[in-house]
Amino acid sequence: MKKSERMNQMLRFINQKQQFTLQDLMQEFQISKRTALRDIASLEELGAPIYVEYGRYGGYRLLQQMQLPPISFNTGELHALYFAMQALRSFSSLPFQVSFRTIHEKFMSALSDKQRQDIENIQHRVYFQHTEQIRDSAHxxxxxxxxxxxxxxxxxxxxxxxxxxxxxxxxxxxxxxxxxxxxxxxxxxxxxxxxxxxxxxxxxxxxxxxxxxxxxxxxxxxxxxxxxxxxxxxLWKPSEQAIPFKCLIDEAGMELFQQEHFPSMQIIEQMGHMYLVGSYEPHELDFIVRYLAGYGNSIKITEPVILKKALRQYYLDLLDHV
The missing domain is CATH 2.30.30 (SH3 type barrels.)
Known part of the structure; x- marks a missing residue:
């Protein structure tokens, strides 16, 4: 981190804490004691009203809160913000009724010509694939x-x-x-x-x-x-009526598991084989059948028998619609 950027962040840090120690600065900014002392001297030269408190529990104190300069972002931070904003594209319902278009317009208008050109170049080099929001949520x-x-x-x-x-x-x-x-x-x-x-x-x-x-x-x-x-x-522990299940799973299935699974499920190893294990409530049978069907031939149900029969019937019903 450049010293000018560190000074800016340090001003905001001590303005919020009001009272701090050298150790606080060393830990927050990952700097040495010597660098922390030099930075404090630089802050005092910038006009920061800092004074020293001596003694066993001493440190530094800010006499009064300062008027801070406007927040500025470096190139990497701007690019990170732009990438983060792309997550808003998919949602027509957002807390506080904020729309992607409004945020995007304000973000782009605040950039310099060079920064705006960089962002536009990124738009032509990176493609964001989103899952569109299916239904609005009013509350x-x-x-x-x-x-x-x-x-x-x-x-x-x-x-x-x-x-x-x-x-x-x-x-x-x-x-x-x-x-x-x-x-x-x-x-x-x-x-x-x-x-x-x-x-x-x-x-x-x-x-x-x-x-x-x-x-x-x-x-x-x-x-x-x-x-x-x-x-x-x-938090979501199975009830006393929950039915445990166990499926032999291959490598492709484990990749699918990483993409989507639920708190009641996990992958375990037994005797050199990998298994998808978990539980489902009695009223969730149709749900768990549809979920396991998504694995195709990457899994094989070993127990319970009722789940094996339900999945087999699910496939037969699909064939009837072909």
């Missing part, structure tokens, strides 16, 4: 802020995808009281990870199926956040 900002602020909310949830004539009907919906944890996007859909207070279990909700959402006066559960800080895979 993303509300769900995100509920997760951030640790608020319990009540939602009206459609169990299945609604057709146009079902939108006004409550026959296929139910009321759920949940504590949102996080949002994520996958294969064209937004999902909300949450704790269902009625079922007392962690659940994932399709955001486009949330018809309405409103706050409640219910106190949030403190253990939800604590559990989420642990391994996410441990």
């Amino acid at each position: 993303l900002e509300f769900l995100l802020m509920a997760a951030v602020q640790n608020i319990v909310i009540q939602i009206t949830y459609a169990n299945q995808r609604r057709s146009s004539d079902q939108r006004s009907s409550s026959a296929n919906t139910n009321i759920r009281t949940i504590q949102p944890i996080a949002l994520y996007a996958r294969k064209g859909y937004w999902y909300c990870q949450a704790y269902d207070l009625h079922k007392q279990a962690y659940r994932v909700f399709r955001c486009d199926r949330i018809i309405s959402a409103e706050t409640t006066e219910i106190e949030p559960l403190t253990h939800v956040k604590e559990l989420y800080s642990q391994d996410a895979q441990s």
